[in-house]
Amino acid sequence: MLEASGLFKRFGALQATRGVSLKLETGARHAIIGPNGAGKTTLFNLLAGEVKPDAGQILLDGRDVTHASPDARARTGLGRSFQRNNLFETESVALNLALADIAHHGTGWHVWRRLSADRAARARAEDVAERVGLADALARPVASLSYGARRQLEVALALIGEPKVLLLDEPTAGMSPEETGRMLSLIDGLPTDLAVLIVEHDMDLVFSHATRITVLNYGEVLFEGSPDEVRASTLVQDTYLGGEAGAC
Amino acid sequence: MLTDPSFWLVQGLNSLQLAMLLFLLSVGLTVIFGLMNFVNLAHGSLYALGALIGYSIAEALGSVWWAYALAPVAVAAVGAVLYITLIERLRSAGPLPQVLVTFGLIFVLMDAQRYLWGTDALGVTGNVPFSGTIHIGVEPYPAYRLFIIAVGFAVFGGLYLLLNRTRLGAEVRAGVDDAETAAALGVNVERTFFLVFLLGCALAGLAGAVAMPAFSAEAGMGVGILVPTLVVVVIGGLGSLSGAFVGSLVIGATLTFGTALFPDFAGVAMYAALIAVLLFRPHGLLPARG
Amino acid sequence: MTFRHLLAAALLAVLLVWHSQSEYYGFELLAEVAVFAILAMSLDLLAGYGGMVSLGHAALFGLGAYLYSWLGGPMVGLTAPMAMLGATLGTGAVALAVGAVAVRVEGIFFIMITLGFGQMGYEFFFQNKALGGDDGLYGIRRLDLSSVGIDLSDPGSFALAVILCAVVVYLLLAWVLATPFGTVLKGLHANPNRLRALGLRVHAYRAAAFAFAGAVAGFAGSISAQHTQFIAPHLLNWTTSGEVLIMLILGGLGTLVGPAVGAVVLVLLRHELSSVTDYWGAVMGGFLILVVLSRQNGLVGLTERLLHRRRG
Numbered sequence: 001m002l003e004a005s006g007l008f009k010r011f012g013a014l015q016a017t018r019g020v021s022l023k024l025e026t027g028a029r030h031a032i033i034g035p036n037g038a039g040k041t042t043l044f045n046l047l048a049g050e051v052k053p054d055a056g057q058i059l060l061d062g063r064d065v066t067h068a069s070p071d072a073r074a075r076t077g078l079g080r081s082f083q084r085n086n087l088f089e090t091e092s093v094a095l096n097l098a099l100a101d102i103a104h105h106g107t108g109w110h111v112w113r114r115l116s117a118d119r120a121a122r123a124r125a126e127d128v129a130e131r132v133g134l135a136d137a138l139a140r141p142v143a144s145l146s147y148g149a150r151r152q153l154e155v156a157l158a159l160i161g162e163p164k165v166l167l168l169d170e171p172t173a174g175m176s177p178e179e180t181g182r183m184l185s186l187i188d189g190l191p192t193d194l195a196v197l198i199v200e201h202d203m204d205l206v207f208s209h210a211t212r213i214t215v216l217n218y219g220e221v222l223f224e225g226s227p228d229e230v231r232a233s234t235l236v237q238d239t240y241l242g243g244e245a246g247a248c
Numbered sequence: 249m250l251t252d253p254s255f256w257l258v259q260g261l262n263s264l265q266l267a268m269l270l271f272l273l274s275v276g277l278t279v280i281f282g283l284m285n286f287v288n289l290a291h292g293s294l295y296a297l298g299a300l301i302g303y304s305i306a307e308a309l310g311s312v313w314w315a316y317a318l319a320p321v322a323v324a325a326v327g328a329v330l331y332i333t334l335i336e337r338l339r340s341a342g343p344l345p346q347v348l349v350t351f352g353l354i355f356v357l358m359d360a361q362r363y364l365w366g367t368d369a370l371g372v373t374g375n376v377p378f379s380g381t382i383h384i385g386v387e388p389y390p391a392y393r394l395f396i397i398a399v400g401f402a403v404f405g406g407l408y409l410l411l412n413r414t415r416l417g418a419e420v421r422a423g424v425d426d427a428e429t430a431a432a433l434g435v436n437v438e439r440t441f442f443l444v445f446l447l448g449c450a451l452a453g454l455a456g457a458v459a460m461p462a463f464s465a466e467a468g469m470g471v472g473i474l475v476p477t478l479v480v481v482v483i484g485g486l487g488s489l490s491g492a493f494v495g496s497l498v499i500g501a502t503l504t505f506g507t508a509l510f511p512d513f514a515g516v517a518m519y520a521a522l523i524a525v526l527l528f529r530p531h532g533l534l535p536a537r538g
Numbered sequence: 539m540t541f542r543h544l545l546a547a548a549l550l551a552v553l554l555v556w557h558s559q560s561e562y563y564g565f566e567l568l569a570e571v572a573v574f575a576i577l578a579m580s581l582d583l584l585a586g587y588g589g590m591v592s593l594g595h596a597a598l599f600g601l602g603a604y605l606y607s608w609l610g611g612p613m614v615g616l617t618a619p620m621a622m623l624g625a626t627l628g629t630g631a632v633a634l635a636v637g638a639v640a641v642r643v644e645g646i647f648f649i650m651i652t653l654g655f656g657q658m659g660y661e662f663f664f665q666n667k668a669l670g671g672d673d674g675l676y677g678i679r680r681l682d683l684s685s686v687g688i689d690l691s692d693p694g695s696f697a698l699a700v701i702l703c704a705v706v707v708y709l710l711l712a713w714v715l716a717t718p719f720g721t722v723l724k725g726l727h728a729n730p731n732r733l734r735a736l737g738l739r740v741h742a743y744r745a746a747a748f749a750f751a752g753a754v755a756g757f758a759g760s761i762s763a764q765h766t767q768f769i770a771p772h773l774l775n776w777t778t779s780g781e782v783l784i785m786l787i788l789g790g791l792g793t794l795v796g797p798a799v800g801a802v803v804l805v806l807l808r809h810e811l812s813s814v815t816d817y818w819g820a821v822m823g824g825f826l827i828l829v830v831l832s833r834q835n836g837l838v839g840l841t842e843r844l845l846h847r848r849r850g
Contacts, residue, residue, distance in 0.1 A: 048735070074737030082735075088728045098718075099725040103736035108722040108743060111714055115721050161737060287646060337831060343646045344591050345830050348787055351780045352830070355823030363817060475657060475776065482650050515661030522654040526643055 001026050001195040002078075002165045007046055007056035016042040017053070018219040024165060024195040031198045031206040034216035035240055040199045041083075043216065044169055047197070048080045049073045061164055074103070079163030083170045085150045087142050093153060094138040097125035097160055104161035124160060132156040132186050148179030152186060159190075166190070168198045172205060184209070207231070215240060254385030259508050261384070265393040267500025268400025272455035273473065274480040275407060275492045276448020282424040282487015282536050284339060284441050287346045290330075290353035292470030292477060294449050297357065298323045298456025299465035300365045306372045306460075313377070315457045323453025324446045331445050339441075354471065361467035371464040379461075392462050399458050403451065404493055411489055420444055424487040424536045476503065479522045485532025494533055541845075545838065546708060546795040549802070553701055557694070565693035571805045572700040573762045576707045578785040578797035580754035583711055585783070586792030587720070588747045589727030590641070591649050593779045594656030598752040600774030601659060602629040602759025604669060607678045607769055618681040622760045629756020630749050637748025641741050644730075653776050660774040674770030678763050690764075700761055704798065707754060711794060714750070723747055727792075784826050790836030799837055 002024040009017040016039045024030050032040050045051045047058065049070035058066045060076050068076070088096050101121045102108045110118070129135045132152045137145060142153065151171060158166055171187065172180045180202070187209060190196060200206050206213060206227070213230045215223040223229075223236050230236055277291045301322045302315035309315075330353070338346050378395045381388040411417035419440045422430035431437045456465070463469075480499050484491025499518055506514025525532065557568055577599050585591045602625045608614060609628075610621030640651045664672050680690045683699075690696045714720050722743050725733050734740050763769050772778065785804050790796025804822070811818030834840045 069734070071734045071737050071739060074735060080735055082732075086729065086732050086735075088725055088732070090728060091724075095721070099721060099733065100736050102718050102722055102725075103733050103738035107718050108738065109746075110718045112717070114713075114716045115718050116716075118718065157732075157736060285646075287649075334827065334831070343649060344585075344783075344791075347591070347593075347649060348783060349827050349830050351783070352823035352826035355819035356827070359817040359820030359823075471777075475653070478650065478653070482647075512665045515665065516658050519654040519658040519661070523639070523651055523658075526647055526651045526654070527639065530643060530647060 001028070001061060002047065002197070003059040004047060005057050007043070007058070008054045009042055009046060009051060010054055011042075016219050017046065019056075020216070020219070020221055022197075022214060022221075024197055026164075026195055027192050028195045029198075029209055029211045030196065031200055031210035031213045032216060033200065033203070033206055033213060033240070034222070038216040039219035040216055041169075042219070044080075044167060044199050048078070048167055074161065074163075077164035078167065079158035079161050079165070080167040081151075081154045081158050081169055081171060083173060085147075085154055087150060087153060087157070089142050092139055092141050093129065093134055093145070094122075094125060096142060096153060096157060097128060097138075098122075100157040100160045101125060128156050128160045131159065131189060133182060146179075148175050148182060151175065151179070151183060155183075155186060163194065165195045165197065168196065168200075170200055171198065172200070172202050180205075254387045255508075257384050258387050258389060259504055261389065261393060261397070263501040263504035264400075264497075265396045265500075266504055267496040268397050269455055269459055270473075270477060270480050270500055271400050271493055271496035272403060272451050272458070273477045274484070274496060275403075275489060276451045277477060278481045278484060278487055278492045279420065279424070279444050279489070280448050281481055283420060283427070283444055286335065286339065287343055287350065288335075289347060289350040289474065290357060291448070291452055292472075292474030293354050293357035293361075294323050294327065294452040294470065295456045295459075295473060296361060296466070296468060296470035297326060298453030299460040299469060300361055300370070300456070300467065301453070302457030302460045303365075303370045303372060303465040306374055310374050312372060312374065312457075312461055315372075315460070316454065319457035320450035320453040323456070324450040327446050327449030328442075331442060335445065354474075358468045358471070365465070365467055367467055369464040369466040372461050376461040390462070396458055396462065399454075403454070404489075407489055416440070416443060476518065479518055482522055483525045483533060485535040487536035488532060488534045489536075491532050491534035491536065498533075541842065542793055542795045542838065543712070545841070546798070549795060549798060550701075550705060553802075557697060557701070560694070560697075562693055565697040567805065567809060568697040569693070569700045569765045571802050572697070572704040573758055573765060574782070574785065574801040574805055575704045575798040576758040576761070577755055578782050578789070578801045579704075579707060579711055579794060580751045580758065581779075581782050582786055582792065582794055582797040583715070583723070583754075584747055584751040586786055586794075586797070587715060587727060588723045588744070590744065590748065591783070592640075592652040592656075592748075593649055593776045593783075594636070594640075594652035594654075594659075595751070595755055595782060596776065596778035597656035597659040597774040598629050598633055598755040599759040599762070599778070600663070600769070600771070601632060602626065602756030603763035603769045603773055604663060604675075604759075605629060605756065606760035606763045607675050608669070610679055611675075618679060618764075622681070622757070625760035626753050626757040629759065630753030633752020633756075634745060634749035637745040637752070638741070641744035641748060656774060656776055656779060660771055660776070663771040663774060670770070672771055674768060676768050678767045678769065680764040680767070696765065700765065703757075703761060707757070708794065708798065711754070715794065719743075719746075784822075786836075787826065787829055788836050790838030790840075793835070793838040796836050796838035803837070 302319035378391040480495040484495030605625035785800030789800030
């Protein structure tokens, strides 16, 4: 579904990404972990199209999107959430979902009917709201939502475009335990044919939900394997997990 | 005409002279722009104020030299009042309120000028330095224009030293580069803004005072020069001293040679240059931020 | 929105009562008010809703006026309705081309690039001797509706016709704002990057909004040319755009009815003040500064807040 090979990216003196390759099959649950400054965010932005690689190639659903803009990637089937909530703050949940729906279906050119007249779009919005647990909040303004509910909406906006690949940037960052639990069941309930890539700090989440893990260090792939393989790897233990445990 | 070397020399000097006036105006605007992200559409009105105050000073004290010395101070004082009453409140307000308030200021300042000085074009009657002509080839050329050019170069040199050799200059450069980091490093950004704003106003006043003996002073004369000044600022790169200098040379030459050679297209050419720069080098020819 | 529609209806009622009490001078003012209401509402779609503050909007207004005069004059010789249509569509086409380029930059740079395009147009007509240069063009024809018994050379009928046009434009814009396109426009103002990440072609929508608002401005221009029967380059100057922005701020950005209210207030103020004092510019400028510093969203924003407070 999503295949990146030999990605390089340099910012000034900082070589943020060095030859990273990555492959997500249909239905994958793939996590990226690594210490701060390992290049997780840069890799995420390279895949989402916010920054362009100096070298390497990115294939999305078999198509070369290496130089495609973020919106072109989204139209090809890439959905993403943002690490910091990035919503239409002054509008209602329903309108946030409507905007995402319009962006995906290209219905923004419909000037012959009112927004409220598109029943199919409303049904899609209600469906996604139901799936992420926001069915009761449709009429509420985003500004009145709790932090956790906003993060759920963040994922819902990506989901309404029925992506083939979903990139989640620290979906549980800053959440309370209850909110984290709700987000985990949301992730559990994602369609099984959807390929999901998660950048995450929460190791419990990573090891319980990912089927494959890539460990980054200094912009390189340090190790890639199943959760058990990662746990068993002395290399990962030494450079990352051990240090993390020691720090906590 | 085109094969006559004195044509090129005279027009070259004319364009240099216009460029230096534009530079005096745009340098203040660009640093305010780059440092504070503040758009001051009333900057041209301060230029007119400098010319009018300069006129009154020259008439009262009998020498234009007093005008050169005092008009910048007077305009900076007006700038201080504007800063304290209006501009400080608009600092973080975004471009639209800034554009609108300073647009309103244009009208207020223009009418204040009309009230105080009337609507006639005012020319100094006393002694003006360099009022003779010199000969370029066979063409007589007003020496005063050469004086304007000299003032422009002197100000550029002075500002270059100020920016690169003094503590204030270092603070300004740090502020243009990244205001937040500069503040975190202990630079008093507010005070730096204020001083830079006053310096920009003083330079606009100086430009007016220096232009006045050659082009006379008139209420509202700042509106016409505002747009070319904005073009210079954008073309040079927001916040960039050398950008303002180069931008002024480009626009001075475009307007002067354009008017001489293609009178129908001179104005259009200037805006075409603006649009091209915005599209292909959105941060200007010599951007201040690396 | 419903409350704003009520305000719009009230404004219309005021204009109609004013019309019934007016003679020649009043009719002239009313027609001017209605032309600027159309222009201001079209800029509100772009700047108030879409967040694209243009200092080149008056240039499109002026272009519409020139296109109407050129298409309807001896040089081309179209009938007045065809010339109005041509002016509207032609301005829209120019705005689409300009918009396609201008929307690539944002914020203050968008203000500057629209200023650049607008002044380019201003210089073009200023220098163009065939179109009257800085003297402008006189003797522009009005639409002839005598076949249906309406004499548009009568100032009262003409003013009424322009008010009707403003009502139609209001309804059209209100409709567009309620469609998915209008929703996208508001979303682009609030968070363009998020819409891009969701797959929206941001530039295309922005350019389309610029073209649509430009076409409406061109339509207003074609009416203005018929109203004064005289056009000059100053119509295109950036200071005219600035005045229209003042109307938006006075009435309330992004409220649609607000800019129409702002047009009424500004045109009236200008005429009343200029008959009392030579320094009406200073009064108007000072008023504008106070409105911006008050941080209220114009008269409509203020009204809504006061009503809200009383209710709440």
